[in-house]
Amino acid sequence: MSENPVVSDKKPGPSKDSSFFSDLYDNLNQNPYFNAGAGLAGIGIAMSFLRRTAQISNTYFRRRFMINLQINNEDAAYPWLLDFINNRSATQTRNLSANTVVHQAESGKTELSISFLPGHGTHFFVHDYRWIKVERQREKQVIQRDGIRTPFETVTLTTLGSDVKFFKRMLEQSAKEAIDNAETGLVIYQAVGPQWIRFGVPRKKRDIESVILDGRICEELVEDFQEFISSATWYADRGVPYRRGYLFYGPPGTGKSSFISALASHFGYSVCLLSLSERTLDDDRLNHLLNTAPPNSVVILEDIDAAFVSREDPMSNHPAYQGLSRVTFSGLLNALDGVACAEERLTFMTTNYVERLDPALIRPGRVDRKQYFGNATDGMLSKMFSRFYRQPSDSVLADEFVKRVSEHKTELSPAMIQGHFLMYKQDPRAALDNIKNMFKTV
Known part of the structure; x- marks a missing residue:
């Protein structure tokens, strides 16, 4: 006879291990010291995590932004x-x-x-x-x-x-x-033997706007100079000699030499002075000097009419013009644009009597731009007065100054006007009232 299995209706109870851990958790959870320590540990871990995150974020932000x-x-x-x-x-x-x-x-x-x-x-x-x-x-x-x-x-x-x-x-x-x-200055070079020697200490640079010229002459010459010094590649690509010659002519005291110095100062160039009337100067030395000028410099041949007169001028054979220089006319022409001429050269010639110059000397290639410097016009008079006397009433006094000068019907050079202003440096009214003194020396 088979026995039926006995089925118990009791559920299995928790194991001893499970009960142990449960009791341990309850005891620790009720322990205030443990809770405080765990909280502090949690806060420490969280703060450490936040600090590390902030460092990484800061590094990333600095690198990226x-x-x-x-x-x-x-x-x-x-x-x-x-x-x-x-x-x-x-x-x-x-x-x-x-x-x-x-x-x-x-x-x-x-x-x-x-x-x-x-x-x-x-x-x-x-x-x-x-x-x-x-x-x-x-x-x-x-x-x-x-x-x-x-x-x-x-x-x-x-x-x-x-x-x-x-x-x-x-x-x-x-x-x-x-x-x-x-504080840089204008460096002047002088020809001594076969070399260019610095002459004295650098001069104080002159503001380009301090030389008052008629109309837009100043602006046009500055633009022409700037265009040339920035066109070296253009000249090289077309096989054109990279040289430029200027001729400034006009009455004495009209600012020819002053403007050259101001122009050189404006662009940071030095000035090389060369007199063709020097007795020791000959063709070979002239050619050598023109081809060995210091970098970033301009060469000035002042009063070139005093050394050479036009071959078409009847006075060219006058004894007074004989023996002024050992430089020959053909030697000067070859030095200006001969086969052995240096590139990147700027030459300025000045004269008070342009009609005395030979046409061969001032043809294109030797003189690329001719500019007339004339006596003071009404516009120049007004600008000079306003620049010299910087006061609120300048405009009224300047108009009166121009009016009184024009009444004399006599041309004055800018040098004469500046000399008059220097007599009354701090008193524009006195300069206006004593205009007649300017015409006593004319």
């Missing part, structure tokens, strides 16, 4: 950049450092110049509608420059953006401003 420029004081552009920053953050920073330079001449005269630069630390300024952070740091190490030991410094610029050309443009702009404001 910020640009930096670092420059040290071993770089020539370092003072230019500091000055550029200081000029634009003068109202935004009060932390400055002074740079003092003492100039003492051999005579004992001393001049002191003080420039202010951003001090060490952090600065902020705005350029092109961007906030820029500046960090100037001084290191412990020392560098030697021009025989002077100087602490090593760095400047770091930081701004939002991804275009590195922003800092490139800013650095170029700072360099341009520094160069434009640099």
Whole structure:
């Protein structure tokens, strides 16, 4: 007889291990010290995670959305950049450092110049509608420059953006401003033997606008000069000699030589003076000098009519014109545009008597542009008066000055008018009331 299986209606209870862990969890959960420790640990882990996330995010943001420029004081552009920053953050920073330079001449005269630069630390300024952070740091190490030991410094610029050309443009702009404001002078060279020797110290550059010419003569000559010095490739491609000659003619004192000096100063060129009347000058030396002029210079042949007169002029065989120079006329022509002539040369000739010059000397190729410099016109008189006396009433007094000068029906050179103004430097009314004194020497 088979036995039926016994079926129990009791459910299996929890195991001993499960009960142990459950009891342990309940005990720990009810323990206030454990809860506090676990909370602190959780907060620490969360803070560490957030800190790490912030570091990664900051690094990613700086790499993707910020640009930096670092420059040290071993770089020539370092003072230019500091000055550029200081000029634009003068109202935004009060932390400055002074740079003092003492100039003492051999005579004992001393001049002191003080420039202010951003001090060490952090600065902020705005350029092109961007906030820029500046960090100037001084290191412990020392560098030697021009025989002077100087602490090593760095400047770091930081701004939002991804275009590195922003800092490139800013650095170029700072360099341009520094160069434009640099105290450079007009260098004069004189022919001594077969060489060009610097004559004296550089002269103070003359502003191109200080030479008052009639109409648009000044603007046209500046544009012509600029067009030539920027057209070297054009001349080379077409096989045209890269040379240009100018002839300035007109009465004495009309600004011919002054304008050449101002033009050279305006474009950063030096001036080479050469007199064809010099007794030691001959064809070979003239040719050598014209072909060895210093780079970025113009050669001036002043009063060329005093050395040569036209072969068509009856006075050319007059004894007074014999033996003025050992330079022959053919030697001068070959030196100006002969086979052995140098490229990239600018030559200026001046004369008071253009009619005395031989046509062969002033033909195209030797003289590419002729410009007449005349006596003062009404427009020139007004401009000279207004420029010399810079007062609110200048326009009224200038009109009166032009009117009174015109009443005399006598032409005056700009040199004579300037000389009159110098007699009354601070008193435009006195210059106006004493106009008659100008005509006593005419």
